[in-house]
Amino acid sequence: MPVERSQRVVLAASKEEVTQLISDLMSFEYFHFAEGEQEFLEYELAQRVDELYSRLLSLAERLHLKRDVGVMDAFREGYPPGRRRVIEAADVSGLVAELEEREREETGELRALLERLDQASKRAESLERLRSTLSAFSKLRVDLRSLQRIRRFYVELFVADGGDLREIAESLGDRGAVISEPLEAGRALCVVIAPRENRDYVDRVLRAFEVSYLRLPEGYPSSPSEAYRAISEELEAARREIGEISGRVEAEARERGREIEELLEAAELVRSQVTRARSSNLKRFAILEGYVPVSMMGEFRERFQGYLVGVEERTGEEPGLLRNNRYSRNYEEITLQQGPPSAREVDPTTIISFVFPTFFGFMFGDLGHGILLMILGLILRIRGYESLRRWGNMIISFGVGAAIMGALDGEVFGRELWSIVRVPSVYGIELPIIPAHEVVMANSASVVDLLLVLALLIGVGHILSAYTLSFYQDARGRGLRKAAIEKIPVYAFYIAALFWGYAFVESGYSFSAVMGNEVTPLGVTTGTISKVTLPIVLAASIGMIVTKVLESNYMEGIIDWLVNVIEMISNSISYLRLAVLLMVHIALLYIINMFYPSGVTGLAAAVGYTGWILGNLGVAALEGLMVYIQDIRLHAYEWFIRFYEGKGRMFRPLSMRGKRVVLRIAQPPRAGAQSGSLSSS
Numbered sequence: 001m002p003v004e005r006s007q008r009v010v011l012a013a014s015k016e017e018v019t020q021l022i023s024d025l026m027s028f029e030y031f032h033f034a035e036g037e038q039e040f041l042e043y044e045l046a047q048r049v050d051e052l053y054s055r056l057l058s059l060a061e062r063l064h065l066k067r068d069v070g071v072m073d074a075f076r077e078g079y080p081p082g083r084r085r086v087i088e089a090a091d092v093s094g095l096v097a098e099l100e101e102r103e104r105e106e107t108g109e110l111r112a113l114l115e116r117l118d119q120a121s122k123r124a125e126s127l128e129r130l131r132s133t134l135s136a137f138s139k140l141r142v143d144l145r146s147l148q149r150i151r152r153f154y155v156e157l158f159v160a161d162g163g164d165l166r167e168i169a170e171s172l173g174d175r176g177a178v179i180s181e182p183l184e185a186g187r188a189l190c191v192v193i194a195p196r197e198n199r200d201y202v203d204r205v206l207r208a209f210e211v212s213y214l215r216l217p218e219g220y221p222s223s224p225s226e227a228y229r230a231i232s233e234e235l236e237a238a239r240r241e242i243g244e245i246s247g248r249v250e251a252e253a254r255e256r257g258r259e260i261e262e263l264l265e266a267a268e269l270v271r272s273q274v275t276r277a278r279s280s281n282l283k284r285f286a287i288l289e290g291y292v293p294v295s296m297m298g299e300f301r302e303r304f305q306g307y308l309v310g311v312e313e314r315t316g317e318e319p320g321l322l323r324n325n326r327y328s329r330n331y332e333e334i335t336l337q338q339g340p341p342s343a344r345e346v347d348p349t350t351i352i353s354f355v356f357p358t359f360f361g362f363m364f365g366d367l368g369h370g371i372l373l374m375i376l377g378l379i380l381r382i383r384g385y386e387s388l389r390r391w392g393n394m395i396i397s398f399g400v401g402a403a404i405m406g407a408l409d410g411e412v413f414g415r416e417l418w419s420i421v422r423v424p425s426v427y428g429i430e431l432p433i434i435p436a437h438e439v440v441m442a443n444s445a446s447v448v449d450l451l452l453v454l455a456l457l458i459g460v461g462h463i464l465s466a467y468t469l470s471f472y473q474d475a476r477g478r479g480l481r482k483a484a485i486e487k488i489p490v491y492a493f494y495i496a497a498l499f500w501g502y503a504f505v506e507s508g509y510s511f512s513a514v515m516g517n518e519v520t521p522l523g524v525t526t527g528t529i530s531k532v533t534l535p536i537v538l539a540a541s542i543g544m545i546v547t548k549v550l551e552s553n554y555m556e557g558i559i560d561w562l563v564n565v566i567e568m569i570s571n572s573i574s575y576l577r578l579a580v581l582l583m584v585h586i587a588l589l590y591i592i593n594m595f596y597p598s599g600v601t602g603l604a605a606a607v608g609y610t611g612w613i614l615g616n617l618g619v620a621a622l623e624g625l626m627v628y629i630q631d632i633r634l635h636a637y638e639w640f641i642r643f644y645e646g647k648g649r650m651f652r653p654l655s656m657r658g659k660r661v662v663l664r665i666a667q668p669p670r671a672g673a674q675s676g677s678l679s680s681s
Contacts, residue, residue, distance in 0.1 A: 088664040
């Protein structure tokens with residue numbers, strides 16, 4: 001369907017009205033700020049939000065809280081829309097004030113505990129270093145302060161490298177004596193004794209050898225052994241305090257962790273929107289430019305008539321919105337993987353929403369696995385946030401497609417469905433309708449041919465839909481005549497070539513027999529098909545070459561025609577993967593079913609059922625991922641390339657809905673209403 005474009009508007013507000021303007025735009029929501037090098041519309045507010053976000057982010061990282069909600073978090077705790085916290089205020093400034101107040105309430109005690117923890121940790125580190133220094137002197141019972149009181153001699157204790165002792169003694173000479181006691185790791189405990197008048201010289205020598213002096217801090221015993229014991233006791237007390245505070249921090253984090261995560265997400269949401277609010281600031285006014293969806297221009301004019309300065313003419317380069325129904329909206333992400341549609345392009349999401357699960361179901365055709373996918377999707381839908389709920393809806397549709405195909409081909413967990421249920425036919429139609437299970441049998445050539453033909457026909461229809469969309473887009477953008485001249489030859493060539501290829505296959509791949517009277521299953525001879533299709537192929541080829549020649553030259557026209565022919569053949573053949581993956585799926589499950597216990601009991605049955613269940617789950621997970629990737633590939637490389645460029649711009653509304661919280665700017669309060677309220681929904 002066509003993409004809804006937006007309209008560029010210009011707003012102006014006085015400096016006093018800026019905050020209210022931002023609030024009104026956030027309340028309106030469907031406003032896209034114009035990009036460009038502009039100043040913040042409200043710098044002080046943006047700075048407050050940024051500081052709030054930084055504080056909460058730092059705290060969350062310190063407490064090892066999660067910034068985002070993962071899939072497993074959604075499974076465990078559940079984040080459906082009804083459980084998200086709603087934070088509401090009269091304007092954006094009040095919203096920021098509300099978040100700041102909540103931050104003080106929720107994090108005040110935690111921050112105090114963390115500050116105490118930091119102080120205790122620093123004290124413990126300091127004591128640890130001091131204890132490590134004194135460890136070499138832990139058995140020394142000398143009163144160091146009494147040594148300092150000796151009047152005639154200078155006495156100093158230190159630790160030096162054992163290999164330096166001789167050189168130290170030689171350097172001191174007769175100016176001082178060194179006595180040493182070996183320690184561990186090649187170190188030595190030393191005492192130097194020298195006349196007091198030689199103190200400066202001794203100090204210079206010892207510093208040159210980078211010795212470690214024994215120094216006791218104030219407040220500790222003068223005996224190294226007693227000081228070591230006192231420091232060890234202090235260190236143990238500090239460690240106990242750290243453990244106690246850490247336990248309280250962990251308890252507080254468990255109790256308040258979710259609230260802090262919600263506040264962090266709320267701050268990030270406000271920050272992301274406030275920082276987008278930029279304008280060309282004048283001395284007394286702020287000029288703001290942005291986009292509004294065309295369908296909402298009437299409401300926008302009415303609500304912002306006091307700010308509205310002008311509405312600019314549309315150029316076709318404005319951001320666009322995808323307007324899909326509730327079901328198709330789940331598949332928008334697949335479209336956006338190729339880029340947003342431009343003004344001349346249609347949004348193919350609606351087609352994708354039906355074709356994608358059909359392809360998935362064809363490749364993954366099994367009733368049992370389809371039901372498993374539906375259950376998984378239902379859990380994601382019930383427990384998940386918006387994007388996860390969309391995935392849940394998609395997986396449910398995958399499961400429906402797989403279940404329908406499983407019913408058609410008679411597969412349930414790799415076993416033959418209709419032999420279990422004992423239903424041979426419905427309304428005279430023999431079951432299974434597509435006997436795909438027979439691909440594991442000895443005489444499976446006819447079933448393989450059937451699956452390959454079905455896959456090829458599906459692929460042809462898919463490619464033709466791409467050509468049709470391309471023709472429609474060109475007709476809208478450049479006119480019906482130009483579109484017909486350029487596209488109809490391609491369309492005609494592809495269809496005619498397909499019919500001729502069918503006749504060629506039915507003739508036994510013989511160029512002579514294809515012009516003969518071999519009757520095909522269509523009731524028409526191969527010669528008749530060839531006589532009709534070959535002139536069309538020739539005429540369409542000339543049309544394709546001439547169309548390109550008019551744009552460039554003959555050589556490029558011929559090369560372009562050859563490339564088109566090769567692409568048509570290779571792209572059509574690529575859809576055979578639909579049948580190949582279905583056959584792989586059936587073959588894998590056939591092997592898994594060898595574990596299924598038949599006619600056994602006890603331990604053998606338990607082992608068999610366990611292997612069968614785990615095998616089915618493994619095949620469902622691995623093959624499901626593989627099928628999804630191949631489905632994406634068929635759309636990206638065989639379908640999108642024919643009509644879609646994806647060079648448009650997406651409209652980014654001022655949404656403040658997160659996974660954990662929803663922020664709201666309230667409408668002007670009624671009598672008795674209160675702003676800045678906090679509630680849960």
